């Protein structure tokens with residue numbers, strides 16, 4: 020087998036670069052508490068809530084587009100967790116062990132999280148009082164927008180208890196470590212916090228809407244379902260951590276303020292990450308003015324902290340693992356084949372066509388071998404595939420070789436969106452990705468011409484130099500993406516920027532080698548392989 024090992028088996032990288040092991044480490048830790056994990060609404064299971072093999076209800080088990088960040092999610096009941104010293108001590112330990120870089124900006128946030136940890140040590144969430152269904156019948160049917168933001172018969176205002184520790188809303192640019200910090204906080208919560216949930220915000224909102232639907236099916240459309248749903252959630256989440264808080268549609272906007280307010284009125288402490296300041300949420304959204312109270316609530320009832328770290332950790336220079344190749348041509352073909360041989364199992368499982376099934380629909384896998392799948396871009400992204408298909412694929416395969424990826428501009432937005440959804444699925448599942456691309460990665464989602472347009476006046480003349488640098492520097496490309504007008508909205512721009520950032524991380528030696536047993540220390544190889552496999556199987560289980 021022609022393994023590209025010469026490129027991979029270079030020396031182990033210095034301490035800080037081992038940081039991408041942080042996520043598996045976190046998940047392994049959290050996995051220990053999964054045995055006691057339970058749904059955020061255990062009382063009333065319903066059919067739309069799939070169950071995992073273990074029998075526990077999985078609110079993370081849905082195939083969603085941006086809801087793919089489900090890997091590190093958990094809801095747990097800390098029955099006998101050992102005492103912890105909180106996130107600051109844990110951060111110090113990880114820095115000392117070389118698993119994290121010491122980052123003064125992150126320390127600022129950690130201090131805020133540590134203060135909250137101290138406040139939580141003496142905090143016991145009150146017993147949740149469930150509303151009486153009779154009091155929630157709105158009787159008179161409100162108009163559409165009336166119902167969105169309050170209803171004809173105004174529901175009573177929820178009161179946030181005075182002793183509720185103030186939660187945290189942290190925001191900052193992509194890849195600067197927000198999720199890592201929140202996970203650190205989540206993993207070190209004091210043991211008196213018996214119930215805690217960490218969930219991607221998108222998944223959470225989908226779950227809320229589903230629950231509202233179920234309640235309305237039972238009590239009728241005029242029924243004010245939110246207080247019931249919120250009480251159910253509060254019942255099992257004294258601390259609720261959201262990753263990637265955002266508001267992109269009116270259905271969320273219409274219920275968010277009340278939902279958060281009711282949760283807090285039940286004593287739920289909220290901690291959230293986001294790419295933007297509350298004032299920037301739901302920009303240009305329908306009825307945005309009605310969303311302002313939600314923004315005000317976030318600003319007044321949570322401590323808003325900006326992680327203005329200039330570092331995108333996904334882009335820290337790492338030895339190139341050469342998983343990406345451009346331009347297309349014979350070399351690209353050889354590159355793809357070499358990786359397919361390496362990541363697949365050609366001896367025991369020669370390449371063959373395979374089929375996976377999602378929701379009764381077949382997904383054709385033109386070439387599969389062992390745990391590797393090999394597609395052309397057209398085969399994978401060209402047809403009307405979506406998040407559900409990609410989730411199914413990443414559950415079955417550990418590695419993807421995607422060839423002939425074209426450069427995409429604003430006329431191929433749909434393709435670009437689908438490809439980003441696929442990248443998200445691969446990233447979240449910690450699978451491996453090999454690409455052959457028509458253009459350098461930096462130009463995947465933005466052509467030279469668009470780049471030129473997005474560069475400030477005066478820099479056009481030496482564009483070729485700039486372009487050459489940009490090709491080697493995804494960071495510039497991300498900046499350009501943010502400035503360009505070819506993407507229809509901020510959310511989309513962030514998604515594109517994040518995809519580039521993630522591609523950069525997935526191209527690292529660290530990422531590629533994980534779990535492959537290529538290091539010189541067999542014991543460490545085994546531990547790493549076990550941790551990686553655990554992460555992958557845990558991910559699959561949560562996405563069944």
Ligand SMILES: Nc1ncnc2c1ncn2[C@@H]1O[C@H](COP(=O)(O)OP(=O)(O)OP(=O)(O)O)[C@@H](O)[C@H]1O
Pocket residue numbers: 035038039041042118119120121122125191192193194195196197198199200292294331332333517520
């Ligand atoms: N101090 C650090 N040292 C080393 N690696 C780090 C550090 N902080 C974060 N990382 C790593 O950088 C990567 C990106 O971090 P993380 O996902 O937390 O960023 P983020 O701000 O949530 O990004 P996004 O907004 O795109 O979701 C992760 O692999 C994380 O483990």
